Amino acid sequence: MKTFEEKWTAWLDGQLSGRELSEFEASLPDKAAAQAEKGDVRKLGALLKRELGVSALTNEEFFSHQLRERIRESSVPSAKGEGRGSAWWTVPRLLWVGAASLAVFLVFTIFVMRDKNPAEESQYLTQILNARVDPVVSPNATVSMFEVKQDRVTVLWTEGLQSLPADYAAK
Amino acid sequence: MQTEATLAQADVSELDLVARCQAGDTEAFDELVARYRTRVFGMIYNMVHSEQDAWDLAQDSFLKAWKSIKRFRGRSSFYTWIYRIVMNVTIDWLRKKQVKGGGGEFDDSIQLKEVEPASKTMPKAEALPHEMMERSEIRTRIDDAIAQLSPEQRAVILMKEIEGMQYHEIAEALGCSIGTVMSRLFYARKKLQNLLRDVYENI
Numbered sequence: 283m284k285t286f287e288e289k290w291t292a293w294l295d296g297q298l299s300g301r302e303l304s305e306f307e308a309s310l311p312d313k314a315a316a317q318a319e320k321g322d323v324r325k326l327g328a329l330l331k332r333e334l335g336v337s338a339l340t341n342e343e344f345f346s347h348q349l350r351e352r353i354r355e356s357s358v359p360s361a362k363g364e365g366r367g368s369a370w371w372t373v374p375r376l377l378w379v380g381a382a383s384l385a386v387f388l389v390f391t392i393f394v395m396r397d398k399n400p401a402e403e404s405q406y407l408t409q410i411l412n413a414r415v416d417p418v419v420s421p422n423a424t425v426s427m428f429e430v431k432q433d434r435v436t437v438l439w440t441e442g443l444q445s446l447p448a449d450y451a452a453k
Numbered sequence: 454m455q456t457e458a459t460l461a462q463a464d465v466s467e468l469d470l471v472a473r474c475q476a477g478d479t480e481a482f483d484e485l486v487a488r489y490r491t492r493v494f495g496m497i498y499n500m501v502h503s504e505q506d507a508w509d510l511a512q513d514s515f516l517k518a519w520k521s522i523k524r525f526r527g528r529s530s531f532y533t534w535i536y537r538i539v540m541n542v543t544i545d546w547l548r549k550k551q552v553k554g555g556g557g558e559f560d561d562s563i564q565l566k567e568v569e570p571a572s573k574t575m576p577k578a579e580a581l582p583h584e585m586m587e588r589s590e591i592r593t594r595i596d597d598a599i600a601q602l603s604p605e606q607r608a609v610i611l612m613k614e615i616e617g618m619q620y621h622e623i624a625e626a627l628g629c630s631i632g633t634v635m636s637r638l639f640y641a642r643k644k645l646q647n648l649l650r651d652v653y654e655n656i
Binding site for chain 2: 287291323326337345349353356
């Protein structure tokens with residue numbers, strides 16, 4: 283729904299037609315005054331066009347020369363990296379880099395967690411160490427462990443054991 | 454006015470120039486600047502009433518256009534697109550100047566003190582001295598009247614009356630609705646009619 287201002291402007295500029303035009307003109311209380319105002323607006327438009335349409339740009343070539351210089355200056359830092367960087371870091375690339383980084387992080391985290399909590403810890407090692415902490419059974423015992431995971435070899439070096447756990451032989 | 458055929462030819466070559474600009478061809482941009490620099494300068498000058506400010510703002514507008522030319526998708530004409538940049542730059546500048554001046558409504562008394570003599574922009578050696586003086590006075594009256602409009606109203610009335618742009622082109626250039634354009638035009642005309650009636654009645 284057009285406001286009165288919109289309809290009036292459209293009417294002045296000859297942009298109303300058909301039913302819209304006839305309805306608007308019928309709604310005008312004083313058609314003669316409206317027509318006079320239409321003439322006023324045309325005179326105003328002609329005056330503005332005549333007086334303001336002559337603002338010429340002097341030194342056109344210098345204007346272009348100055349602009350070329352400014353463009354050249356503004357493109358220097360961007361060519362050295364700023365512009366290239368902003369062109370490379372497009373949104374799709376940022377998404378891909380983000381997803382790839384997340385995937386690498388997850389893989390690394392899983393790997394580290396597995397390393398910290400090995401699933402197959404030696405039952406034997408656990409028992410020996412338990413025995414070591416019992417000062418009554420083996421007060422001077424020391425246990426050293428050498429493990430080469432790559433070769434799946436573990437060597438336990440024990441000293442000062444007075445007795446072994448009862449269930450050791452069974453394992 | 455251009456015929457449809459010449460308009461089509463101009464559009465084709467203009468699109469070609471734009472495509473070359475988007476590939477980084479500064480000579481193509483130079484050609485586009487040469488086509489529009491006078492109109493752009495004239496439009497800005499009529500809004501800010503200072504030759505030096507108009508020059509600087511036109512420079513800023515074209516520089517901004519160059520920097521963002523890759524974002525031009527051809528959905529509107531280049532002419533409308535560049536006018537949108539020009540209007541953004543100029544209206545923004547007028548608003549900032551108004552804030553710095555500390556004024557309220559757009560009576561622009563500060564700007565009026567800085568208005569360059571109108572004779573600077575008038576054609577030389579075409580009119581007799583008394584005619585030039587008379588025209589200079591008329592020009593000053595018009596500049597004073599336009600200075601009392603808001604930046605948006607100035608933009609609308611100048612694009613409509615001087616550039617002969619259609620409502621939808623003005624709306625695109627200003628980033629507003631056609632209804633807003635018509636409404637601003639309504640109030641701008643009313644104000645100018647009140648301020649310039651004696652001028653246009655006596656010509």
